[in-house]
Amino acid sequence: MEISSFERPILKVKNLKKQFGQGCNFCLEDDTKVLIKNYCPYCGTVYACKDISFQVYSGEILGVVGESGSGKSTLLECLYFDKEVTSGEAFISNYKDGEINIFQESSQVKRFLKNNVLGKVYQNPMLGLKMDFSSIGNIAEKLIAAGSRRVCDMEARGTGLLSRVNIPLFRIKEAPKNFSGGMQQRVQIAKALSNNPPILLLDEVTTGLDLSVQANVLDLIKEIQRELGISMLVVSHDLAVIRMLADRTIVMLDGRIVEEGLTDQVLEDPQNAYTQQLVHSLI
Numbered sequence: 001m002e003i004s005s006f007e008r009p010i011l012k013v014k015n016l017k018k019q020f021g022q023g024c025n026f027c028l029e030d031d032t033k034v035l036i037k038n039y040c041p042y043c044g045t046v047y048a049c050k051d052i053s054f055q056v057y058s059g060e061i062l063g064v065v066g067e068s069g070s071g072k073s074t075l076l077e078c079l080y081f082d083k084e085v086t087s088g089e090a091f092i093s094n095y096k097d098g099e100i101n102i103f104q105e106s107s108q109v110k111r112f113l114k115n116n117v118l119g120k121v122y123q124n125p126m127l128g129l130k131m132d133f134s135s136i137g138n139i140a141e142k143l144i145a146a147g148s149r150r151v152c153d154m155e156a157r158g159t160g161l162l163s164r165v166n167i168p169l170f171r172i173k174e175a176p177k178n179f180s181g182g183m184q185q186r187v188q189i190a191k192a193l194s195n196n197p198p199i200l201l202l203d204e205v206t207t208g209l210d211l212s213v214q215a216n217v218l219d220l221i222k223e224i225q226r227e228l229g230i231s232m233l234v235v236s237h238d239l240a241v242i243r244m245l246a247d248r249t250i251v252m253l254d255g256r257i258v259e260e261g262l263t264d265q266v267l268e269d270p271q272n273a274y275t276q277q278l279v280h281s282l283i
């Protein structure tokens, strides 16, 4: 691989902001003075993501860690167009050479990017899967959205993907609602991978699963990342997940990035007071 393509970010996010509410004279003028965490007590506006900038490089796993409410899910929702940003820019190197802010594109383009360039695994499998469809049907749906038409190709691809995530062959026509939490997440992963996205977004994939099941799903994610060289944005409040998966990590607090670095460095030698607290509370 050329050095230039390695160093060039596959995803670049610049000054992403997402607020819920209009804001008022108090919080719009100087938000650091009046906000309680991310919340304006005068008008009730929530500043979920305040000024988020980062880059994801080809083939890396970038971790996003922070306490509940710090804005992690909102960030992924904005990047997957589940929610509209208040302002800010994002560029994907696979789309128009990374020169166009994807947030400004039409809804058709956004749908195209969702279907062909991005995959997302939700914390809640009900958001990522049709629970009553068959598992392989869930994958076919995504393949059709990405332009597939041939049933036998889709069947082969679906079977391959589900077996890759260790769903037994005899269960691939079963609906995810019959499956355990760990299996549902594995079906979600298969679905998210079905269009070969160069970028995968994962939100608290293992939160709520038993520890042994968690380890299993995390291993699978790591293996798939190595096999496919896909770039991942892994969001978790759990430092153990971040430690296991992420090459680099950003730490979020109240909608801002407070620390960023190689995961080992961030966890072994945190510079920011909040990160220090987060790391030490684990022990």
Ligand SMILES: Nc1ncnc2c1ncn2[C@@H]1O[C@H](COP(=O)(O)OP(=O)(O)O)[C@@H](O)[C@H]1O
Pocket (backbone or CB within 6 Å): 020, 038, 046, 047, 048, 066, 067, 068, 069, 070, 071, 072, 073, 074, 075
């Ligand atoms: N639809 C919404 N309306 C108002 N506030 C919201 C909405 N969605 C999320 N928030 C708020 O945005 C902040 C960030 O939430 P979230 O991104 O879910 O955090 P995290 O995933 O880090 O726990 C929280 O304060 C949350 O209450």
Ligand SMILES: [Mg+2]
Pocket (backbone or CB within 6 Å): 072, 073, 074, 204
């Ligand atoms: Mg969340």
Ligand SMILES: [Zn+2]
Pocket (backbone or CB within 6 Å): 023, 024, 025, 026, 027, 028, 040, 041, 042, 043, 044, 045
């Ligand atoms: Zn306000």
